[in-house]
Amino acid sequence: MGGAERNARKRKQDAAAAAKAMAAARGKADRTKMWVGVAAVVVIAAAVFGGIYFTAQTDSATTSTAIPAVKVNPTYPVKRDNAVIVAGKDSAKATMDLYADFLCPGCGGFEENFGKQIQDKLNAGELKVRYHMLPMLVKLSKPEGYSLDSANAAMAVAEADPGKFPDFFASLYAKQPKENGAGYTKDQLIQLGKDVGVTGENFANDIRNGTFNKALQDAFANVDNDPGFKEAGGFNGTPAVVAGNKVVDYRQSATWLEDIIKQQAG
Template identity: 50%
Template sequence: MGGAERTARKRRQQQQSAGARAVSQARQGGGGDTKRIVAVVAAVVVVAAVVIGGVLWTNASKNATEGQTIPAVNASAADDYPERRDGVVVVSGKDSAPTTIDVYADFLCPVCAQFQQAYGAQIEEKIASGELRVRTHMVPMLVDRSDPPGYSLDAANAALLAADEGKFTPFHDSLFAHQPEEGKRGYSKDQLIQLGRDLGITSQAFADGVRNGKYDDELTAEMQRVANDPSLQQDFGEGQKGFGTPTVVANGSIVSFSDSNWLNKLLNNAKS
């Protein structure tokens, strides 16, 4: 039973007890004031209905992804550049590209989804034009932040398997375009497999790899390495320092993407 359900049940018990006391007091004090008793009981019933409705809404919201088909996103620009898996990193673009960036992200991270929405299309266009090469690190930082836990790792593993099939970018873009809410239910392995099928991945190796967590150990080890890498530590203010997603690195330094023109500046610097 989740915390919300326990809280709601306790609240119902307290309300029922209060209602019973109110009915008893009404009988003792009013010589059988029937109207007052009916009013008290009605109020208790209404409050209970509101509480039950809240629990049902909370459960429905928490499990919003259950039974859904993840809509497949067409990433047409990805057809114009090479893409390969290098360990737990996916390399997109030509090795001859003058600028390379490393992007660290988590499929459950809401800011990563915002980053993808703001810059994803632009990045893919620059890769396709040969100006940019991207090394994508899907790190399972929020593995405990879904209910049940594990979606962050399952999604990262499935994305690497999609890269083996030449479908990383559309798989990646689809998961960010329809991201589950942090703290709630993610997508199941079967849903991730179905997304692969909808993107044209038909191999049994993909489905088996998703189900048995083929790259889970490597991804977990990479997450530990990244979290302890001093070059990836950022100052988040108020004495808080550490690794966070999304992180973009170019030429060994973390890039601030608070400037919406950050990518063009990087590409122009490479030309000068």
């Protein structure tokens, strides 16, 4: 074999070895990418599951202990009128209707932002408030039903001891359950009633038996017939404020409550 042939064979052998090495390196790189990809998917899945688990644990933690009692110290009368709770002095020059659901996050925000102002106007005798507890989000708790159970509990408190309704109302929003999470149980609602000072057993039985459920459901089914919503083209959800048979856009004016009082008092 001549030198030229030996050189040609050597080049082929070197080329083959190089190709094999490249193929091996490529395979290793592909396997590395695959495992990196699998690891990334595992990490993402763990993060998603962890987030769901953490949220579930947080929601559960919110409702697994007693509901903290809030005292607002009302100095005005309260009475139940079928499915409506009427709060305020008869001499008040202004009246507004407040539509709310105890599970509604927006209602919780409304109470946080305006609850004290409303209580101040009620105590001052300037305002009367008609509270409509609407069981609108019945399916958005686990188990379903907290929206109706809490509304019924508020009615039971107003029936048994009307003066404790403002405290009960404020307490349910101060540590509000989250949508699609666990709501408070009937036993927890009963205990809250006791903690705000409601006495007797009738209110506990009313909470357990859902005494006011039908009245609340009927009121919700017919909410579009309320004069303020008729003019606005129908009910659009909670929280909602109606005064002078008109829906009030409380988000557009920082003085909306003062405006209601001035308009009706004038």
